[in-house]
Amino acid sequence: MSITQPIRNLEDVRDLCNYYLNLGQHRNHRLVVFSLYTALRISDLLPLRWQDVYNFKIKRARETFTVTEKKTGKTKIIAINRKIAATLERAAASSCPDEFLFSNPKTSKSISRSQAYRIIRFAGENLNIPGRISCHSLRKTFGYHAWKNGVSPAVIMEIYNHSSLNHTRRYLGIQQDDLNAVYMGMGY
Numbered sequence: 001m002s003i004t005q006p007i008r009n010l011e012d013v014r015d016l017c018n019y020y021l022n023l024g025q026h027r028n029h030r031l032v033v034f035s036l037y038t039a040l041r042i043s044d045l046l047p048l049r050w051q052d053v054y055n056f057k058i059k060r061a062r063e064t065f066t067v068t069e070k071k072t073g074k075t076k077i078i079a080i081n082r083k084i085a086a087t088l089e090r091a092a093a094s095s096c097p098d099e100f101l102f103s104n105p106k107t108s109k110s111i112s113r114s115q116a117y118r119i120i121r122f123a124g125e126n127l128n129i130p131g132r133i134s135c136h137s138l139r140k141t142f143g144y145h146a147w148k149n150g151v152s153p154a155v156i157m158e159i160y161n162h163s164s165l166n167h168t169r170r171y172l173g174i175q176q177d178d179l180n181a182v183y184m185g186m187g188y
Helices: 010-022 026-038 082-094 113-126 135-148 153-160 165-171 176-185
Strands: 064-068 075-079
Touching: 010 026, 010 113, 010 135, 026 082, 026 113, 026 135, 113 135, 135 153, 135 165, 153 165
Parallel strands: none
Antiparallel strands: 064 075
């Protein structure tokens, strides 16, 4: 079994973000955007309901939402950035507060983990993104690009709720190319 890696190429990340938007598939687009911009596990994303992330009274995305992680049992507050807010604005008018954010229109329940995986994998394959792309790849992509943008590994460790910095380092999939870029970029 191969290990999922982050999507390293920013153009591939942007293409993935826009793939389902360009097809007019708003639920699938939301799934990709939430996965990339929250760093949550798919098991924590799928139970979300519209009322968790959108205020229907004032017709705006909430500033934050709270999740209790299934794996760790820890509660975490997630800020809703402008990319997430934009995806919510596109579909809020046709949504109900108690509806699942990633609902299956046939059952009114949330899509399954396997369906979420198929959605992500399908887009990755059609965009020819290298490597094994899965829901977890998008979680890793968040941390990898945060690290590349200078976010402290300690902060990324806290976002992921990892117990050690060593675990976070392995999780980010830092490769020799990344290390070489640091060496080559040093100039005092």
